Amino acid sequence: MGAGPAGSMASKDSGPEGRELFGIADLAEEFGITTRTIRFYENKNLIHPARVNGSRVYTRRDRARLALILRAKTIGSSLVQISHFLDLYGEQGEGRAEQMDYVVRETTKAIAELEMKQELIRDTLKELREIRQGCMERLPGYTPADNSHKV
Amino acid sequence: MGAGPAGSMASKDSGPEGRELFGIADLAEEFGITTRTIRFYENKNLIHPARVNGSRVYTRRDRARLALILRAKTIGSSLVQISHFLDLYGEQGEGRAEQMDYVVRETTKAIAELEMKQELIRDTLKELREIRQGCMERLPGYTPADNSHKV
DNA sequence: GAATCAATTGACCTATACGTCAAACAGTGA
């Protein structure tokens, strides 16, 4: 089965931010990934775009969801983990206390894991800064507390 | 080619911390990974244990290196990235200014990337806490600012 | 209405990071 275009002629606006609906190529370009990757995520049930004439159409919510996925990936989560993540983000609306309790427990776990990662990163950063500092001191033309070209 | 044991009878001490040398199984157990994983890392040139009668023998430095690898993995680095990481950790000793300069540049890049990840995690944590908070408020028996069973 | 162009599904391929045997071999204890 094929589908139609959703090319440069956007559904409503043409600005990159004022848009409401997006084609798969738009999102791919915006996030610097391939359409294959986006379709792969859909296959893994991470995003559920609408279909128009067989073509995928993404809302802002879909786009935000994709952004969440990519952010989580950068942090080091697997797609399976991300899938559970996304459930938490979606589930807040309503639901019985049972569901709420579940979300509370899961978010608590996720928070704990991220806090641990945060600590590991902090430690690593400290070490890297020490290494860099040690190197700089051995570099010719070094003067202690050289903040002349500080960032 | 085969090899000999390095079993429960440790090279020197038997305590888990006072040790100086370790067998592959010791490290595997200590870090909760398999020996296969450790051998895989060696195959990728991430660790270079000594050999005694064909069997791998790990020093404290090797053990620290393995710890670095696993920490970096948790943070979300690939083994290739970790390989470069480890080069930086090893290279600080001496070397010409050229090498020092290289290390300074690479550590700077690594630091920037980690700082970015740190921010992403901060953002995610903030959102997760909000979600959890929102759920808790909808939970029965909730009283605002309920710190009665705080961690 | 034929060409073109973007998008679709399906199939197969790739790289990473290991898991899982299998066969061989080295020490140790009985």
Added chain:
DNA sequence: TCACTGTTTGACGTATAGGTCAATTGATTC
């Protein structure tokens, strides 16, 4: 000495995360 345990290399299998190609289809343009 023989069995047993732990280790070695090698080979193959698996899960994840996509890349790449092919054939098709649908909307737009000429």
